[in-house]
Amino acid sequence: MAGLLQINPIESLGAARAEPTAEIADIDLLHSICVELIGEQDRALLYGKIVDAAVTITGSQFGTMQLLCPPGDSSGHGGELNLLCSRGLPPEAVGFWEWVSPAAHSSCTAALKSGQRAIIADFEEWDEIAGTEDLLAFRRTGIRSAQTTPLLSREGKLLGMISTHWAKPHRPSDRDLRLLDILARQAADLLERTIAEEALRAREQELARSCSALQESENLQKMLTGELSHRVKNMLATVQAIASQTLRNCNDPADFVESFGGRIQSMSRVHSQLSTNEWKGTQLKEIVSDQMQLGPVDEAQVSASGPPVELDAAVVPQLAMILHELGTNSLKYGALSKIDGAVTIDWLVSGQTLKMRWIEQGGPTVGAPIRRGFGTRLIEASARGVGGDARMSIAAEGVRWHINVPLPEAQGKSGDAALPVDRPPVDHNPAGRNAPERSKRLLGKRILVVEDEPLLALDIAGRLEDAGAFVLGPAGNSAAALSLIEQYRFHAALLDANLGGHPVDEIAAALARNGIPFAFVSGYGRASLPKSFGDAELLAKPFDAGQLVEITGKLVA
Structure with a gap:
């Protein structure tokens, strides 16, 4: 009969049997993909398996997965697509498409604008891309066609894109697109989960950092409080020692007030200098100038010279105390007690040692001291306290002191602090006042x-x-x-x-x-x-x- 379509029963039966077989194969493929994706915990590997699955489903030569950077992100890439993973792209192409702006020309930007899948069957026939750098990039890479499927959260929020690219003009089949939709749903769920987990980890890390910072702040506060308490107690102990030792060596209350007040003022000025310099030390010349403020003394009577020397903060108080004692002793008993007397202070640096001289001229006739007074002992002890030494000599023209102080690199390496083990007790009671009752337990110890x-x-x-x-x-x-x-x-x-x-x-x-x-x-x-x-x-x-x-x-x- 004319016009009647002839159907071969055998061919019809074969087609009917082939269709269920293809569906079973697709189901098996999706099942294997699901197993791979669900079992993967590493985020980078997960992205790679999603792209591999998309390439397998569509038979493409290239594949990519991108994450949408939220608008207003601090990275400066808000609203752009960030390449998470790729297959088949050479390094230069990966660099070119690392960040894709909505203003670019590609299937992913077309999908970004429409919110739906975009298919470019042939870039060479797409008018929008003609004459752009994007078309040149596709040509260099060997890409002729592409499709992009949006990855949407369950609430419809755009998370990213999954794209496949072919080396020839191509339009994916309905079967490929159907499988891609299923893959995209799984990929979006997994991507949303990993993003949420990463956000949770970030919050946990931020909380841990906040707790750590709070703990560090509390520890710092405790340390600063402890350090402040230590310094205050040390200062009180030092003031107490100054008062005690000054009193032991003064017969007259007026002398005590003058000596005690001078030493306290000397300490105060040093602390002011160190505080101004944030306790980083100060120049030796500044210390000399400050400690030689001796009231009635004519400035011409004191000369100081030497190279610039930056003193460590730990050395400054001791050296200042030495200069204060030398100055006050000279003002009371030495060259500065005379109008025509003079003091020369000079210094040099030899290796890692500061060598300072104090030379008096034109003062009263000087003889060998009968005893070592408190000022002398304090000068010597102050020098030893920083690992140095101080030695006095008597010349015809006056007293001389040679003071050696190690500079920071050498401090703590030496220090002649030993006094003879069998030395008799020093006479701290020159005025003849009764000494405190001795403890029998310490006698001779x-x-x-x-x-x-x-x-x-x-x-x-x-x-x-x-x-x-x-x-x-x-x-x-x-x-x-x-x-x-x-x-x-x-x-x-x-x-x-x-x-x-x-x-x-x-x-x-x-x-x-x-x-x-x-x-x-x-x-x-x-x-x-x-x-x-x-x-x-x-x-x-x-x-x-x-x-x-x-x-x-x-x-x-």
């Missing part, structure tokens, strides 16, 4: 004193000697203390818990090895003691003579 604050060290030594003890030291640094422990025998030790900001664990351990009982002297409190010696005796600054003698007596009992 040898006590090591380790303290880096010269005034406090002298006060401790003086009070112990008043109680009948022989004092070894004082040692102002670890090297001097360890040297004394190695060379001499003694009954007990008093150990500053912090020497110039350095721990004293090594000194404490050396004392313990030698079976020497000791007590820490500290303004920090017990929490600052070395962990291995947290239960040791502690003498808290400031303290009085009774507390000092009591705890030392307990050590030697």
